[in-house]
Amino acid sequence: MNENITYIFQGTNYMDLTLYQYGRETCAPLLSCGPAAHNHYLLHYILDGKGLFTIGTDRSYSLHAGQAFLICPKSITTYTADKADPWTYIWIEFDGLKVPPFLSDAGLGLQHPIYAPTDPAGSRELESLMLQMLDSHDNSLRLLGGMYWILETLIRTSSRRKPPKTGNLQEFYAHEAQMYIERHYNQNITVAQLANWCNLDRSYFGKIFKDTVLVTPQEYIIRYRINVACDLLKDTDLSIGDISAQVGYDNQLHFSRAFKKVMGISPRDWKKRNRIPAMPDSKE
Structure with missing residues (x-):
């Protein structure tokens, strides 16, 4: 049973x-x-x-x-x-x-x-x-x-746990890049921009970011944008097009493809499943 x-x-x-x-x-x-x-x-x-x-x-x-x-x-x-x-x-x-x-x-x-x-x-x-x-x-x-x-x-x-981390320069640069992404996710961010922000060579920056965060800078940008989009889909009445623009996509189709790749369903279907209904106005 x-x-x-x-x-x-x-x-x-x-x-x-x-x-x-x-x-x-x-x-x-x-x-x-x-x-x-x-x-x-x-x-x-x-x-x-x-x-x-x-x-x-x-x-x-x-x-x-x-x-x-x-x-x-x-x-x-x-x-x-x-x-x-x-x-x-x-x-x-x-x-x-x-x-x-x-x-x-x-x-x-x-x-x-x-x-x-x-x-x-x-x-x-x-x-x-x-x-x-x-x-x-x-x-x-x-x-x-x-x-x-x-x-x-x-x-x-865990018997497979890694040794405790101590602060290092690679973690500092990865953190700086993450903070930049969180402030500018709605703009056209490139890996070259992030590397310049950290004053690092582009290839070296990409390596230390992935070694520290375990995803590439571009993957992190996409996932951050999709997470913001989920909040907007759940909590607002904005259209899919407006939301895609607010999280940095000029093309709604590109946004929908990225969203489905991360979340497994389209933005419209995700909204139907997760939308928080508005509270009815109280009557005196």
């Missing part, structure tokens, strides 16, 4: 980190999800039982309670409950501009998708935090804070 509880995050679409949905599922024997690709990250923590997680056609992982597996955007995955001891897991769908470096610090990503704790205490802490998410579905700020806490716990307790 399969039991599934799903909650949809109702809060603001934050740029650095946002939630989409989360839940808990007790799977029937051999219940399989996929093969499928997802638009955002999904983290599954196994509460009980066993199962098999497969990426593509050539990488499979036999997993059990106390472990977690990460699904990265656009990767083709399948996960199947064990026949004799099917798993129960908690899952969270999330994304954001800061998510790739957070996961990288935990040693997690497409090439290393399995969370294994350094000791059982780390696993129990992660389990407790993810269970708390299910009890906070009516409080968006608590949910968002809980997600930051979960990421911090992954970084601190």
Whole structure:
């Protein structure tokens, strides 16, 4: 028998980190999800039982309670409950501009998708935090804070975590470029402009930005613009054309293509799914 509880995050679409949905599922024997690709990250923590997680056609992982597996955007995955001891897991769908470096610090990503704790205490802490998410579905700020806490716990307790970072010049330049993008995202920003702003050679700047932020400068610009567009689609009555212009696209078709590539659906469909209805005027 399969039991599934799903909650949809109702809060603001934050740029650095946002939630989409989360839940808990007790799977029937051999219940399989996929093969499928997802638009955002999904983290599954196994509460009980066993199962098999497969990426593509050539990488499979036999997993059990106390472990977690990460699904990265656009990767083709399948996960199947064990026949004799099917798993129960908690899952969270999330994304954001800061998510790739957070996961990288935990040693997690497409090439290393399995969370294994350094000791059982780390696993129990992660389990407790993810269970708390299910009890906070009516409080968006608590949910968002809980997600930051979960990421911090992954970084601190993962057996694959990277050594703690210390401030360095590369991080300074990447941060300067990110601040420039946040101030000028609605203009025609080029990688050459960002490199000039940091007084660096264009090729060298592009390398240190990707090494630090884990996406190229152009990818970061696009994702930042799309995140701003999501807020405008959700919270305003502006047309798609007006929104595309406000986030730096002269051509609405180019905006729609970029939006669909990042979010998986068109701006119009995204708005229909996420639009916050206006509050009715109060009558005296």
